[in-house]
């Protein structure tokens with residue numbers, strides 16, 4: 674993976690490659706912006722380019738240094754991510770220990786911290802000292818989709834590299850180029866801020882299954898029968914789909930929005946594009962206000978789920994409200 678192979682994020686690429694060309698790489702960066710917009714891939718590519726012996730401002734992908742990064746066993750690269758809900762002080766201490774030794778080459782060592790805003794206060798304070806006085810030449814890359822939650826003192830000691838959500842059309846284009854069926858691609862793009870996030874969703878074998886289930890439930894809930902509720906719960910939780918209820922509610926949200934897109938003649942925005950026939954008949958069975966209310970039910974269910982409400986109950990309440 675070289676910078677050229679990363680889709681979009683031209684500003685970030687330019688800033689990082691300029692620093693490499695001018696031998697002006699900072700000792701610490703903060704990659705901000707929505708999760709899934711390619712920060713991790715960019716960080717790994719940047720690390721590779723710092724180590725690369727064949728190219729000054731990119732990663733050749735061929736040299737020993739590049740290949741070690743690709744195989745995940747470069748001795749001068751450390752990757753930290755939250756253990757459970759937070760990044761703990763022990764992880765930062767271990768980083769400090771590893772970085773007390775100089776690198777094996779002439780390049781600085783590199784560390785990448787994913788979910789940097791999830792550091793505990795102690796971990797953050799410990800990292801702060803490390804940022805001020807790294808024991809050996811080091812480049813740190815902090816990644817956060819909620820950078821305002823970081824200590825201001827950490828923010829001010831890092832160079833900010835902003836990432837922006839990719840335009841959906843560019844992601845759709847890229848995904849269909851990779852052979853992803855259009856209906857699935859549209860769904861993934863609507864649920865993720867970046868192409869990596871999309872690919873991650875599409876790689877889950879439950880993703881297509883979930884989409885089918887949402888369609889089935891959405892169609893049943895328009896009919897008179899209330900069997901949907903009874904069967905849905907057991908089916909979901911038997912198949913393991915129940916672990917991804919947040920996605921289910923997000924998909925329902927998209928489905929109801931599609932009805933509005935149809936009513937407002939914005940067909941090009943419809944996500945469940947393979948269901949256009951059904952949507953054209955269903956959209957007028959409820960009022961605009963009702964579709965908007967349904968969208969709100971879906972959003973509300975997602976919030977409840979996030980605050981640890983009982984998942985099965987969340988789903989049942991949601992489906993009952995659709996029938997009412």
Ligand SMILES: [Zn+2]
Nearest residue numbers: 725733736739
């Ligand atoms: Zn190389």
